[in-house]
Each structure stands twice: as C-alpha cells, then as structure tokens.
Amino acid sequence: xxxxxxxxxxxxxxxxxxxxxWEAFEIYGGVSGFLDFGPLGxxxxxxxSDMWIKWFVKNEGFLEVETPIVNPEIVFKASGHIDSxxxxxxxxxxxxxxxxxxxxVEEELGLSSxxxxxxxxxxxQKLALDKGLKCPECGGELSEPYYxxxxxxTFIGPYMENIGYGRPEAAQGMFLAFKRALELKRGKLPFAIxxxxxxxxxxxxxxxxxxxxxxxxxxELELFIDSEDxxxxxxxxxxxxxxxxxxxxxxMKGYEEPLELTVREYLDKGLITMExxxxxxxxxxxxxxxxxxxxxxQRFVEKLPWERAHYSSQGFDQExxxxxxxxVEVSGHNYRTDYDLKRHMEYSGVDMTVYKRFEKPINVRKIxxxxxxxxxxxxxxxxxxxxxxxIMSIKPETLADGLINSNAVKLGDYLIKPEHVKISExxxxxxxxxxxxxxxxxxxxxxxxxxxxxxxAYTEREGRAILKLPIAVAPIQVAIYPLVxxxxxxxxxxxxxxxxxxxxxxxxxxxxxxxxxxxxxxxxMGIPLALTVDYQTLQDNTVTLRNRDNWRQVRTNLNGIExxxxxxxxxxxxxxxxxxxx
RNA sequence: GCGGUGGUGGUCUAGCCUGGUAAGAUACCGCCCUGCCACGGCGGGGUUCGCGGGUUCGAAUCCCGCCCACCGCACCA
Numbered sequence: 001x002x003x004x005x006x007x008x009x010x011x012x013x014x015x016x017x018x019x020x021x022w023e024a025f026e027i028y029g030g031v032s033g034f035l036d037f038g039p040l041g042x043x044x045x046x047x048x049s050d051m052w053i054k055w056f057v058k059n060e061g062f063l064e065v066e067t068p069i070v071n072p073e074i075v076f077k078a079s080g081h082i083d084s085x086x087x088x089x090x091x092x093x094x095x096x097x098x099x100x101x102x103x104x105v106e107e108e109l110g111l112s113s114x115x116x117x118x119x120x121x122x123x124x125q126k127l128a129l130d131k132g133l134k135c136p137e138c139g140g141e142l143s144e145p146y147y148x149x150x151x152x153x154t155f156i157g158p159y160m161e162n163i164g165y166g167r168p169e170a171a172q173g174m175f176l177a178f179k180r181a182l183e184l185k186r187g188k189l190p191f192a193i194x195x196x197x198x199x200x201x202x203x204x205x206x207x208x209x210x211x212x213x214x215x216x217x218x219x220e221l222e223l224f225i226d227s228e229d230x231x232x233x234x235x236x237x238x239x240x241x242x243x244x245x246x247x248x249x250x251x252m253k254g255y256e257e258p259l260e261l262t263v264r265e266y267l268d269k270g271l272i273t274m275e276x277x278x279x280x281x282x283x284x285x286x287x288x289x290x291x292x293x294x295x296x297x298q299r300f301v302e303k304l305p306w307e308r309a310h311y312s313s314q315g316f317d318q319e320x321x322x323x324x325x326x327x328v329e330v331s332g333h334n335y336r337t338d339y340d341l342k343r344h345m346e347y348s349g350v351d352m353t354v355y356k357r358f359e360k361p362i363n364v365r366k367i368x369x370x371x372x373x374x375x376x377x378x379x380x381x382x383x384x385x386x387x388x389x390x391i392m393s394i395k396p397e398t399l400a401d402g403l404i405n406s407n408a409v410k411l412g413d414y415l416i417k418p419e420h421v422k423i424s425e426x427x428x429x430x431x432x433x434x435x436x437x438x439x440x441x442x443x444x445x446x447x448x449x450x451x452x453x454x455x456x457a458y459t460e461r462e463g464r465a466i467l468k469l470p471i472a473v474a475p476i477q478v479a480i481y482p483l484v485x486x487x488x489x490x491x492x493x494x495x496x497x498x499x500x501x502x503x504x505x506x507x508x509x510x511x512x513x514x515x516x517x518x519x520x521x522x523x524x525m526g527i528p529l530a531l532t533v534d535y536q537t538l539q540d541n542t543v544t545l546r547n548r549d550n551w552r553q554v555r556t557n558l559n560g561i562e563x564x565x566x567x568x569x570x571x572x573x574x575x576x577x578x579x580x581x582x
Numbered sequence: 583g584c585g586g587u588g589g590u591g592g593u594c595u596a597g598c599c600u601g602g603u604a605a606g607a608u609a610c611c612g613c614c615c616u617g618c619c620a621c622g623g624c625g626g627g628g629u630u631c632g633c634g635g636g637u638u639c640g641a642a643u644c645c646c647g648c649c650c651a652c653c654g655c656a657c658c659a
Contacts, residue, residue, distance in 0.1 A: 009652095017593065017609080029633060029649045085659060150659080168659070204657050205583065212658070309659045329658095464620070484616050512611090516619035523619095532618070544618075551619070582618095 007323035011458050012209065014465055018525050020044065020454065021210060033206035033214030035447070040525060043475030043506065045217070045450055048291065049196050051473060052219045052444065055287055056280075062192040062221060063181050067173025069198055072156060073163040078347035079172050079340060081165075084310040086147040088124055101128075101145045121145045152200040166200030171441060174222045175340045178352055178437075182224075189354060189437055190276075194221035196446070210451040211328055217446035223276055224437035226356060227338070232275035238282040239264040244295070245316070247271045248302040258299045271302075273314050274335055280442040284318050284331050291449065292456045292470045297321045300333070311339045320452045330448045336439040345436070353434035366428040369396040375419045387414050391421060457526060467526030468549050471569055476508045478565065479522040483534040485511050493533040496543070496558065503562045523548055529565075529575075544582065547575045554579035 016022045019038030023030045037045060057064050076082045088101035101124050124145045152166035167173065174181075174193040185191045196219045206212040244258035245266060259271075263282055266272040272281070281300055288298055303315040315334040319327040341352045371388045380387045390411040391399065399416070400423050402409035409416045457469040471477070480497045482489035490511050497509045508527060510518050515532065522530050530546040537543050537558075546553045556564065556579025567573045 013593065023650080026650095030651085032650065081659075087657090150657090201658080206658080207652080209651090311659090462619090481618095483618070486616080514616075514619085514621065516621080519619050521620095530618095535617070546618080553618075 007455055007458060008209070008325075010465070011454055014458070014467070014524055015041070015454070033203055033212070035210060035213060040475045041450075044453070044469070044473060044526075045446060047473040047475065048449055048453065049217070049219060049446055051290070052287065052446075053194070053196065055283060056219075056221055056442070057192075057194045060192065062194050062223075063184060064194050064196075065174060065177050065181070066195060066197060067170070067177060069167055069200070070154060070156065070164045071167050071172065073165065074347060075172050075176070076151065076165050078343045079175075080310050080343065081151065081168060082149070085151055085168065086149045088121060088145050089148050090128070090142040090145055121147070150202050150204070152202050168201050169199055169443070170195045170197050170218045170220045171222055171336075171340070171443070174220075175344055175439075178224065178341060179350070182354065187355065190223060190225040192221045192223040194219075196220075208325060210447045211322075211325060213447055218443060219446055219449075220441065220443040222336075223280075223440040224354075225276060225440065226354070226435065227438040228435075230274055230276065230438075232279045234279060235263075235275050238279060239267075241282045241285070242295070243278075243281060243285060244299040245271065246299065246301045248304050251302065251304060272316075274440060276440040277314065277316070277333055277335055280440065281316060281318070281333055284333070284442060284444075288318070288320065288330070288449070288452070290470065291453045291473065292468070293320055293452055294456075297456070299327065301327075309334065311336045313337050320448075322452065322455055328448065328452075329445070330452055331442060331444040334441045334443070336441050338436040338438050340439060341436050351434075353436055355432055355434050357432040358430070361429045361431045363427050364430050365425055367396045367400045368424045368426065369399050370422045370424070372420055372422055379420070380414065383414065387411070387416070387420075390414065391416065396423075464520055464523060466523040466548060469526035469528075471528045471571070474526050474528050475506065476522075476525055476527045477506045477529065477569060479508045479510060479518070479525075479527045479530045481509075481515060481518050481530060481532045482511050483515055483532055487535070488538065489533050489535070492537055496531065496533060500562070500565070505562075505565065519546065519551075529568075542579075545575075545578055552576075553582045555582055556580070 014020070018040055020041040021035050021037045024034035024036045025031050026036075053064060056062070073082070076085075090101050121144075128142060128145070149165075151168050154164050154166065156162045156164040174195055177193055181191065181193050196217060198215060199218045200215050203212060203214055206214055240262050242260055242262055243266065244260055246255065246258045250259070259266075261269075263272070263278045267275060267278055272278045285295065285298055289295060297320060299319050300316040301319055303312070303317065308315050312334040313336070315332060317329040318331040318333065320330050322328050344350070345352050369391065371391045373384075373388075376384050376387055394411065399409055399421070403416070403418050403421070403423070407418065453469065453473065454467070457467045459466050459468055469475075478500060480493050480500070482493040493511070494509060497507055500507045508522070508525070510521065512518070519530055526548070528548050530548070532544045532546065534544065536555075541558045542555050543558060543561075544553050544555050552575070554576065564573070564578050568575065568578055
C-alpha cells in the first residue's frame with residue numbers, strides 16, 4: 001500500500017493502535033529515550049525473555065539471579081565505568097551552551113583525536129587558556145572543563161556524599177555474586193550466571209524509537225572459565241553451523257561483506273579466539289532464527305580494538321537488518337578476560353580466585369623467611385612486634401629478592417637488613433593452585449530483539465496488516481469468536497473462552513463487528529489461531545479454526561481440543577492436523 | 583548538542599501563506615441487520631489544534647521560548 005511510508009512508520013502505527021508500545025510521558029509531551037509497553041507488548045517481551053532464559057540458562061544448567069539496579073559508586077569505580085564512561089565538557093558562561101571539550105579542542109585547534117584523547121582536565125584547561133578558546137556559537141568565555149558521565153547518578157539515603165549510579169549493564173551484579181554462585185556450583189567451573197533486568201544509560205541524544213532507549217532491558221550472562229582450559233564441551237553440537245562474520249582484519253582492509261564459514265573454520269583460522277564465544281554466537285543466531293529472523297538477515301561484526309569496551313579483548317556484535325536503520329546491533333559477544341573479577345578483588349580485598357587441583361601434585365621450590373628475634377630486638381626495641389608482623393605479611397619471595405639485590409628492604413618506616421631474617425629454601429609438594437576465572441559474555445538488548453521480531457513479523461496482504469509472529473512468542477494464542485451475536489452463539493463462545501483460559505492458554509474474546517472485521521483485528525494482534533463458534537457448533541460440538549498466516553480453515557471437535565492446541569503451540573503438529581480442512 | 587522539516591479527535595489528513603473561535607476519512611460506541619475475511623442502515627460521543635508566553639477586540643493560523651518526532655552531522659561503554 002503506502003510504499004512511501006517505511007515499515008517502521010507502519011509498524012509504529014500498529015503498535016500504538018493495538019497496544020504494543022508508545023512513547024512514555026505522552027501527556028507531558030514525552031521524553032526521548034523512554035517507552036511505555038502496552039498489554040500485547042508486555043506479553044511479547046515476557047515471552048521473548050522466557051524463551052531466552054530457556055535457551056541460554058535452563059537448557060545449559062546455568063544460574064539465574066536478580067541484582068539491584070542502583071549500585072554504590074565503588075562498584076563502578078572498580079568496574080572502570082567511572083573512568084571510561086565520562087566525557088570532558090566546557091560550558092559557555094555567556095550563552096550556557098555545552099560542548100564536548102575534546103571535540104572543541106580538536107576542531108578549533110586542529111589537533112588529532114588521539115592527541116586529545118589522552119588529555120586530562122588540567123591539560124585541556126591549560127590549552128584552552130593558552131590558545132584563548134572561546135564559545136564557537138557566541139564567542140563568550142568558557143567555564144573550566146568538567147566531566148559529565150553518561151550514567152544516571154543518584155544518592156543513596158539522605159546523605160549527599162553517598163553516591164549511587166543506575167547500572168549501565170547488568171554484568172557487575174553478577175560479578176559481585178560470583179563467590180556465592182561458585183559455592184552453589186561447589187567450586188566447579190565452567191558455569192554461568194545470567195540475569196534479565198533493566199539498565200540505565202543517560203544517552204546524549206537517543207533516537208530511533210525502541211532501538212535506542214535510556215532505560216532498557218538487558219538479557220546477559222557471564223560464563224566463568226579456566227583460561228588454561230578454554231574448551232567448550234558442547235562444541236561438537238554446533239561446529240558445523242554456518243555463521244556470517246566480518247572479522248576485524250577484513251574490516252580494516254575495507255571489506256564489508258561477511259564471510260560465510262562454519263564455526264569450526266572460524267576457530268581453526270583463529271578468527272574467533274574462544275570456543276565458548278563461538279558457541280554462544282551460534283546459539284544467538286539460532287535464537288534469532290527461531291524468532292523469525294532469517295540467517296541472511298543476520299551477521300556478526302567483530303569490533304575493532306578502539307571500538308571495544310574497556311573490559312573487552314575480543315568482541316562481536318550480532319546485527320539484524322532493519323528496514324529503516326540498516327544493520328542494528330541486537331547482541332554483543334565479548335571476551336572480558338579476568339578484568340572484572342580482578343578489579344573487584346583489588347577494590348574489595350575479597351578473594352575471588354578458584355582452586356584447581358592438579359592431576360598430579362607437582363614439586364615447587366619455596367622460599368621461607370623467618371624473623372630473627374635477637375637482632376630485631378636489638379635494632380628495633382619497642383617496635384619489634386610491628387616489624388615482625390610486617391615481615392610476615394609480605395611475600396617471602398619479594399623480601400628475599402630485595403635483600404639479595406640491594407642488601408636492605410624498607411618495610412613501612414623500618415629498614416630490614418639480612419641479619420634480621422633467616423632465609424631458607426625448600427621443596428614443597430603442591431596439589432593445586434588458585435586462579436582468577438576468565439569471562440565470556442553474551443548480552444542481548446531485549447527491546448531491540450522485540451522490535452526486530454515485530455518488524456520481521458509484519459506483512460501485508462490485500463491492504464491488511466498481518467503480524468506473523470512466531471507461535472512460540474505470540475502474545476495471544478487463540479481468538480474466540482461467535483459467528484454472529486445471537487441464537488446463543490456468544491454464550492457458547494464465552495464458554496469455550498473460559499475453558500481455554502483455565503487450561504492456561506492466552507486467549508481473547510471478541511464479538512463486536514462482522515466476523516471478517518474481527519479476523520482483521522486478530523491478524524493485526526498477531527494471534528495465530530481464530531476459533532469461531534457457529535450454528536454447527538450447537539449441533540455437533542465442532543468449531544472452525546482459522547490460520548492467521550494463510551487464512552485456511554479446519555473444523556475440529558471441542559472434545560480434547562486443549563491437547564491438540566498444546567501440540568500445535570509446541571510445534572509438534574501442523575495447522576492442517578488440528579482438524580478436517582474445510 | 584548543531585542544522586533542516588514537522589506536531590490539528592484514537593489514526594491519517596485538510597485548514598495556517600491571506601487571523602474571525604475546527605473539517606473530512608477512518609477507527610470507536612449503541613441499536614437494527616448478520617451464516618466465514620474490513621457488508622449495510624440509523625443514531626452517538628470524542629479535538630484546551632505539542633506545551634508556555636506574547637501581539638490582537640479576536641490566534642490552529644502571526645512572533646518568541648521550550649518539548650517531542652523524523653532526516654543529516656555528532657554521540658551510542
């Protein structure tokens with residue numbers, strides 16, 4: 001029909017009129033980056049996230065958790081977000097406009113972005129003063145440079161100094177839960193912690209409706225592995241699957257077209273460095289296929305080193321082709337190494353290492369340091385106890401090295417000399433060792449998946465819109481209609497409605513308007529089956545079922561219909577097998 | 583954040599230039615009709631014209647500020 005109007009616009013209209021989603025705060029004019037989800041949208045989102053949990057968590061035996069959205073500042077200091085999530089800015093003291101300080105310096109003074117990126121506030125300020133930088137809009141004086149963060153900042157409790165942030169990713173909560181999860185898994189790797197939850201990102205200027213939000217739902221899992229044993233035991237299940245991938249090295253040479261190789265080939269060529277990363281990429285591809293997005297409309301793009309997040313050592317974006325915006329990221333697959341756990345160990349002082357038994361004990365040379373009481377008392381007198389404690393708290397190897405190399409080591413305020421300690425070496429049998437796990441993380445944006453599902457489901461036939469949602473995620477499963485609103489048909493239809501409702505189906509009853517009009521409505525709502533009660537129903541207890549996707553009909557008996565419907569929605573029997581074709 | 587375009591019942595659109603207090607289609611509701619793909623008839627309700635201010639006797643219309651959306655640039659861990 002309106003070929004000039006793109007799919008996004010037509011879908012937006014449908015989404016509003018049928019109650020999938022619309023912009024939030026509408027009566028106050030709206031705020032960009034926020035959406036309301038209506039009845040059908042809520043159901044669709046829930047079914048998608050349930051499916052994700054089934055695929056990525058339950059079927060894998062992983063652990064699902066729920067952790068707070070508001071976190072104390074220390075969490076994001078440790079995670080590195082405070083440092084890498086800020087941008088320097090100037091404010092014009094005359095016209096009050098704000099500018100990115102790095103961009104302004106870059107443009108006005110003709111410096112390269114790499115030069116500017118390494119500058120701190122002091123350097124930016126000095127540069128601005130020396131070169132007499134002014135507001136590019138009105139020529140006014142500029143303020144001192146300051147940092148703004150794209151995280152939502154708040155206070156915890158009544159104390160202004162107790163700063164909290166809305167989490168920009170769910171991952172940190174899972175790293176903090178690592179020790180508990182490790183215990184639940186009885187200390188054995190690999191395992192993963194997963195979470196579906198809201199995150200907040202205070203984007204500078206979000207656009208693109210459901211594609212870029214300031215508050216959205218992330219479906220994320222952190223897989224913890226031993227980096228010396230990075231094999232994925234399930235690799236053989238998926239290694240012959242094809243993936244469309246644009247590797248970083250190809251991108252740097254200007255190639256835009258994805259390779260089309262099997263997972264095994266990507267691994268053998270070293271294009272994907274970790275088996276688990278590849279495993280989750282295949283799962284992600286299959287997941288999106290099950291949601292109605294064909295293989296050809298998906299691709300994985302490897303991030304270039306400078307595009308990667310601060311924690312990532314290899315990363316791929318899974319992208320889906322959308323009518324209006326082209327390729328859009330729906331999930332990110334990152335190898336986070338041991339970065340996060342290491343940082344949280346440093347900041348919290350809590351040990352997050354995992355113990356690993358060696359297959360055979362190995363012998364290692366161990367240095368041992370013993371304080372010599374006599375000389376310590378002689379030289380340190382009343383401080384002797386403190387000095388002994390200091391000696392015991394430092395790594396023996398460090399102390400021994402220092403004493404051998406420079407003949408004295410400073411511990412606190414005290415100078416320790418060789419005569420204060422007795423150094424010995426012996427062979428110790430070690431049965432295992434402790435290590436910090438490495439992390440593989442697939443992370444999905446639920447709202448983007450949701451939108452992609454809607455867009456790929458949206459079709460038109462004879463000028464009518466049909467949402468061909470995959471039956472597994474259709475918000476409503478069966479629409480129930482009386483053919484006409486008289487002669488007891490509505491009563492019978494309501495009886496069927498109640499019966500299916502009580503059997504756990506998502507059902508919808510409608511008796512307003514002609515039967516054709518009602519079919520149009522349920523097509524727009526993406527309801528896969530319409531069940532119509534007609535005059536024959538009153539005689540032989542049979543009803544018609546109509547298929548949303550091809551408008552074909554079958555007649556079926558109400559006896560035992562629940563089991564047939566259940567099989568249909570479990571994808572075990574086809575529509576034609578639900579009854580006798582009409 | 584910058585530049586451009588726009589915002590009128592639920593939805594789409596006319597009216598704006600040339601101020602005189604809102605129109606059509608569709609959707610919706612009720613009754614009648616109804617026998618499987620937007621049937622028809624009759625009746626009905628609904629628009630502080632994005633928000634705020636200004637000019638004017640009078641503003642959807644002219645002016646200013648803001649908000650939101652779209653397109654381009656920038657941003658997108």
